[in-house]
Each structure stands twice: as structure tokens, then as C-alpha cells.
Amino acid sequence: MNPPLFHPGQQIVCxxxxxxxxxxxxxxxxxxxxxxxxxxxxxxxxxxxYGLTLQEINNAGVAPGFPEANxxxxxxxxxxxxxxxxxxxxxxxxxxx
Numbered sequence: 001m002n003p004p005l006f007h008p009g010q011q012i013v014c015x016x017x018x019x020x021x022x023x024x025x026x027x028x029x030x031x032x033x034x035x036x037x038x039x040x041x042x043x044x045x046x047x048x049x050y051g052l053t054l055q056e057i058n059n060a061g062v063a064p065g066f067p068e069a070n071x072x073x074x075x076x077x078x079x080x081x082x083x084x085x086x087x088x089x090x091x092x093x094x095x096x097x
Contacts, residue, residue, distance in 0.1 A: 004050040005073045010040045012052075016075040028062045029069045037079060044070045052076065 006012055014032040022029055032038055032054060044051040044067070051070030053059075059069040 001045070002049075004043050006040045006043070006050075006052065006076065006078065008040050008042060011037050011079045012040060012076040013037055013079060014071075014075055015077050019071075022069065026063055026069075029059050030057050030062075032057060032071060032075070038076075042070075046070075046072075049073060 013036070014034050017032060017034045019029075019031040022031065036056070038057070039055040040052050041055045042053040044053070050073045052073055053068055053070050062069065
């Protein structure tokens, strides 16, 4: 099996938020939406790849006796790394330019 695309603590965005089948199975499950940034909380090795749990969504108590709902990694994309730039450096560049 291929290694997971993401790791715990990594920030990701949802690219496919059509959870119609999952919501039909249990309407109480909270699902990710396109737009917000999520943080990977955990990885689950499934027979179809890796499933993710997210820090911002907790479905642990939704279906007692069953594992927490997780979301296939193919529904997400990693956030690009952003360089940290200090405000002072930006202002210095603006003044000297």
C-alpha cells in the first residue's frame, strides 16, 4: 500500500464535500466543507486507502460502538507552505524601494 498523503498536524482543505451517501447512512455525522482549513488529527489504514479524522470535527459519539467516521484522503489537498515574513521586513523593503 502507498504511504498516506498527509500526516497528523498537517493543514489541509477539502476539495470534494459531497458526502451524500455518508449523510444518508447517519444524518448526525458532521462532514468537512469546501473552503475552511482543517488539521489532520488521525489516520486510519482502510482497505481502500487512508481515512482522516480532523481536529475541527469530532464524530466520536455519533455512532456508539463504531469507529469514528473518517474521510478518505482523496477528498483533500495540502495547503502550500507559506514563508513567514515579518512586518518590519516588508516595511523596510517598501521604504527602500
